[in-house]
Amino acid sequence: MRAGLLRHRITLQAPMHQPGEWGGADATEWQDVATVWAAVEPIAGREFFAAAQAQSEVTxxxxxxxxxxxxxxxxxxxxxxxxxxxxxxxxxxxxxxxxCKEMN
Incomplete structure (x- = not known):
């Protein structure tokens, strides 16, 4: 992979499950794992429609x-x-x- 393609700085995060208050459902917090260079590309046109046919919401x-x-x-x-x-x-x-899928 050519380094010039990796122009975006991203942070990978992992879920950290913590017990909920009063024994309720787990609360999820996110912990940074690594910050790395990446190429972030929106899925466009034909790729998006092919992904949609596979019941995917990849964006x-x-x-x-x-x-x-x-x-x-x-x-x-x-x-x-x-x-x-x-x-x-x-x-x-x-x-x-x-x-990936973008969260709203």
């Missing part, structure tokens, strides 16, 4: 260098936006694609 592809600690229950914080990770795809050449 962005985030390309990063391969890491062993990235999981599908994590999220990406990017420029005041939050993207939840739907799928983690490891590719040849030390590259990883995170298929």
């Amino acid at each position: 962005h592809r985030v390309r990063i260098r391969s890491r062993s600690d990235v999981r599908a229950d994590m999220r990406v914080s990017f420029g005041g936006r939050v993207l939840t990770i739907d799928a983690v795809l490891s590719l040849d050449g030390g590259e990883m694609h995170l298929m």
Whole structure:
């Protein structure tokens, strides 16, 4: 992967489940895992419609260098936006694609 493509600074965050007050449901807080360079690309046109046919709501592809600690229950914080990770795809050449959905 060419370094010039990785022009966005993102933060990978993992969920930290904490017991709810008075024994209620768990509250989820997010902990920063790593801040890395990435290429954040909106899914457009044909790609979006192909993803929609697979019952997916993927809106962005985030390309990063391969890491062993990235999981599908994590999220990406990017420029005041939050993207939840739907799928983690490891590719040849030390590259990883995170298929994400933007939270409103």
